[in-house]
Amino acid sequence: MTFKTLDDADLKGQRALVRVDINVPMADGQVTDDTRLAAAKPTVDKLRAAGARVILLAHFDRPKGKRVPEMSLAQVVEPLSQVLGVKVAFAQDCVGEAADKAVAALGDGEVLLLENVRFHPGEEKNDIDFAKALAANGDLYVNDAFSVAHRAHASTEALARLLPAYAGEQMRLELQALDAALGSPKRPVLGIVGGAKVSTKLDLLNNLVGKLDALAIGGGMANTFLAAQGIDVGGSLCEHDLGEEARQIIAAAEKAGCQLLLPIDVVTAVEVAPGVASRVQGLDSLGPDDKILDAGPETLARLIATMDAASTLIWNGPLGVFEVPPFDKATVSAAKRAAERAKSGQLVAVAGGGDTVAALNAVGCADDFTFVSTAGGAFLEWMEGKTLPGVAALSQ
Ligand code: ADP
Ligand code: MG
Numbered sequence: 001m002t003f004k005t006l007d008d009a010d011l012k013g014q015r016a017l018v019r020v021d022i023n024v025p026m027a028d029g030q031v032t033d034d035t036r037l038a039a040a041k042p043t044v045d046k047l048r049a050a051g052a053r054v055i056l057l058a059h060f061d062r063p064k065g066k067r068v069p070e071m072s073l074a075q076v077v078e079p080l081s082q083v084l085g086v087k088v089a090f091a092q093d094c095v096g097e098a099a100d101k102a103v104a105a106l107g108d109g110e111v112l113l114l115e116n117v118r119f120h121p122g123e124e125k126n127d128i129d130f131a132k133a134l135a136a137n138g139d140l141y142v143n144d145a146f147s148v149a150h151r152a153h154a155s156t157e158a159l160a161r162l163l164p165a166y167a168g169e170q171m172r173l174e175l176q177a178l179d180a181a182l183g184s185p186k187r188p189v190l191g192i193v194g195g196a197k198v199s200t201k202l203d204l205l206n207n208l209v210g211k212l213d214a215l216a217i218g219g220g221m222a223n224t225f226l227a228a229q230g231i232d233v234g235g236s237l238c239e240h241d242l243g244e245e246a247r248q249i250i251a252a253a254e255k256a257g258c259q260l261l262l263p264i265d266v267v268t269a270v271e272v273a274p275g276v277a278s279r280v281q282g283l284d285s286l287g288p289d290d291k292i293l294d295a296g297p298e299t300l301a302r303l304i305a306t307m308d309a310a311s312t313l314i315w316n317g318p319l320g321v322f323e324v325p326p327f328d329k330a331t332v333s334a335a336k337r338a339a340e341r342a343k344s345g346q347l348v349a350v351a352g353g354g355d356t357v358a359a360l361n362a363v364g365c366a367d368d369f370t371f372v373s374t375a376g377g378a379f380l381e382w383m384e385g386k387t388l389p390g391v392a393a394l395s396q
Pocket of ligand 2: 354355
């Protein structure tokens with residue numbers, strides 16, 4: 001991967017337009033999770049230390065090209081300022097007179113946040129004239145928002161073509177971690193893909209079988225693979241109409257020399273409820289009311305053994321209904337083992353996906369993973385092997 005980082009830039013006195021993702025969850029005017037604000041800090045710190053003038057570009061919510069007062073970034077100024085530990089000025093618009101004035105007033109090492117870029121229809125249309133209006137206020141561009149890099153928007157794509165463009169610190173970390181997991185990984189590489197449905201992850205599975213040495217399929221989506229091989233999955237979640245697609249993935253894995261690990265035993269119950277009576281079953285004994293809700297002990301033991309032999313792990317999707325104990329067992333055990341091995345330097349462990357991150361946080365082992373991506377859609381598209389416009393624009 002070739003992209004310039006802040007170490008390559010001459011920053012003193014420069015107006016740096018920095019695309020960040022500070023689309024934080026809020027309730028009653030309060031930020032409920034400031035992870036994204038904290039993620040912006042390393043880049044802002046680095047720019048300030050080098051004497052740059054920091055101009056933050058960001059979106060908030062989905063105003064769809066109109067000025068929506070409830071979606072103003074003004075409400076994020078104070079919490080952002082607290083997390084960054086510096087005063088943050090604010091401009092009522094991201095282009096035009098309000099932006100020009102605020103930028104002109106900015107001194108070296110100072111920070112300014114411009115109003116929601118999505119108040120302008122040109123943003124999501126990747127409109128070149130809107131991008132030029134943004135570019136008018138900067139000498140250089142820094143993209144630190146990997147989580148929106150799968151969108152070709154003016155502030156994530158076109159702008160990178162108009163100004164000298166650099167990857168911010170968060171972007172750099174994310175790209176390096178992803179490259180270490182799938183781009184040029186240390187082999188053998190094991191993938192774990194779980195979650196509810198095959199239908200949402202067909203592209204991902206097809207891309208992975210061509211790149212991995214082993215792929216463990218778990219969660220509800222494994223049922224579709226089992227059923228496609230003629231196994232009766234009883235009352236389990238299963239997409240019976242995707243049998244052909246599942247068989248094609250099995251064939252593609254075989255052809256590519258990717259060892260596919262499907263469940264060999266399962267944990268079932270007749271309903272999903274905390275503490276409900278559950279049992280371990282083989283694959284030949286499921287009754288019509290049995291629901292597969294987690295991987296069984298033999299499946300888990302084989303996964304752990306494969307993980308112990310792997311140098312790299314890439315993981316998306318829980319192995320069972322982890323929200324409802326005891327069906328979190330396989331997910332928790334695998335997560336703990338991966339964290340242990342990553343911590344001792346034996347495994348590069350990268351994970352991402354909304355529910356996957358929630359599961360790792362619940363187990364308390366996210367910190368020990370090599371990298372946990374909170375980028376959601378961008379992470380999944382990257383796992384699918386797609387080109388992310390925001391990343392491609394940086395590598396030109
Ligand atoms: P991510 O958000 O990490 O990409 P997904 O959204 O694809 O993950 O999948 C997570 C969901 O899959 C969870 O809500 C979990 O309960 C569900 N799930 C996992 N295993 C099963 C199963 N055997 N049956 C039904 N749902 C399952
Ligand atoms: Mg999810």
